[in-house]
Amino acid sequence: METAALRELKERFARSFMDVLALRLLEREGTWGYRLASRIEETYGVRVGPSVIYPLLRDLEERGLVEGREERIGGRRRRIYEVTERGREFLEEYRELLRRQLDSSDLIP
Amino acid sequence: METAALRELKERFARSFMDVLALRLLEREGTWGYRLASRIEETYGVRVGPSVIYPLLRDLEERGLVEGREERIGGRRRRIYEVTERGREFLEEYRELLRRQLDSSDLIP
DNA sequence: CCGAATATATCGGATTTCCGATATATTGTA
DNA sequence: TACAATATATCGGAAATCCGATATATTCGG
Numbered sequence: 001m002e003t004a005a006l007r008e009l010k011e012r013f014a015r016s017f018m019d020v021l022a023l024r025l026l027e028r029e030g031t032w033g034y035r036l037a038s039r040i041e042e043t044y045g046v047r048v049g050p051s052v053i054y055p056l057l058r059d060l061e062e063r064g065l066v067e068g069r070e071e072r073i074g075g076r077r078r079r080i081y082e083v084t085e086r087g088r089e090f091l092e093e094y095r096e097l098l099r100r101q102l103d104s105s106d107l108i109p
Numbered sequence: 110m111e112t113a114a115l116r117e118l119k120e121r122f123a124r125s126f127m128d129v130l131a132l133r134l135l136e137r138e139g140t141w142g143y144r145l146a147s148r149i150e151e152t153y154g155v156r157v158g159p160s161v162i163y164p165l166l167r168d169l170e171e172r173g174l175v176e177g178r179e180e181r182i183g184g185r186r187r188r189i190y191e192v193t194e195r196g197r198e199f200l201e202e203y204r205e206l207l208r209r210q211l212d213s214s215d216l217i218p
Numbered sequence: 219c220c221g222a223a224t225a226t227a228t229c230g231g232a233t234t235t236c237c238g239a240t241a242t243a244t245t246g247t248a
Numbered sequence: 249t250a251c252a253a254t255a256t257a258t259c260g261g262a263a264a265t266c267c268g269a270t271a272t273a274t275t276c277g278g
Contacts, residue, residue: 006202013206015266016125025216034225042218051267054227076225076274093115097122098207107134109151124236143255160237163257185244185255 007045014044018052019060020094023087026066030082033057057081065090116154123153127161128169129203132196135175139191142166166190174199 014021018040025031025039037053040046057079060066065087068079083091100106123130127149134140134148145166146157166188169175174196177188192200209215 003202005199006206009203009206012125016121024210024213028213028216032225033227043216047267049267050226051228051269054225058227074275078225090114093112094118095211097115097118098211101133102204102207102211104133104137107137107152141255142257156237158237159256160239160258163255167257183245187255 010044011046014040014046018048018056019065020091022053022056022060023065023083023091026081027083027088027091030080032071032078032080036081060087119153120155123149123155127157127165128174129200131162131165131169132174132192132200135190136192136197136200139189141180141187141189145190169196 021040021044022036025036025043031039033050033053036057037048037050040048040053057066057068061068061081064084066081067084068081071078071080097106130149130153131145134145134152140148142159142162146159146162149155149157149162166175166177170177170190173193175190176193177190180187180189206215
């Protein structure tokens with residue numbers, strides 16, 4: 001079972017670090033906005049509408065963390081995003097921060 | 110050296126999870142608001158004024174995660190906060206969430 | 219052929235968060 | 249004895265965030 005506290009923590013993570021969450025999913029497999037939004041919904045149980053996912057992906061691209069390429073399947077266009085080297089470095093810094101929280105070394109000034 | 114990206118991530122953590130950060134510091138050593146605020150400033154480099162720390166501590170107490178007791182040193186009152194059992198359970202859930210992020214098991218629906 | 223689903227994109231009002239300003243009292247120090 | 253520092257506490261305007269509504273175009277299934 002999932003406690004209410006855990007539920008709230010996950011929701012807060014998804015909201016505050018949606019960019020990191022998106023990046024982590026894209027690291028596993030490059031994909032397009034619509035599909036990415038569904039995956040975030042599945043894994044973190046939060047609603048991710050178009051007004052959230054598209055500005056987010058644009059922001060990630062402006063920060064150089066992902067790279068999008070236009071693709072056409074039939075007449076339908078899709079913008080596939082892949083994590084850049086810079087994006088992988090960013091994720092490594094994020095993970096280092098988590099590790100430092102787990103071993104409490106982040107609390108030493 | 111600390112990159113700008115890491116700086117921003119730490120700041121975001123401090124803002125979004127100030128309650129967790131406060132709880133983690135209190136877990137190491139129970140203390141009062143004014144001192145706790147200074148410690149958060151030292152470790153995470155963010156400004157924590159009285160309008161931030163006192164409502165936060167009250168909230169933590171309402172959630173049953175900390176317990177405060179009035180203390181008097183001379184005529185000056187201090188409210189010392191200690192983490193409760195429930196608070197320690199909450200921290201364990203938080204840490205489990207971090208671990209699941211590190212081994213990516215949180216991305217499996 | 220029509221409605222649902224896929225896919226991308228933006229806007230702006232509502233809500234929420236944030237934090238500076240303010241208040242009060244005590245202690246320590248120059 | 250006056251000022252800085254310690255200590256707690258609240259309020260409300262400003263700033264930021266959030267997300268529903270809307271728009272457009274294509275594909276797929278009944």
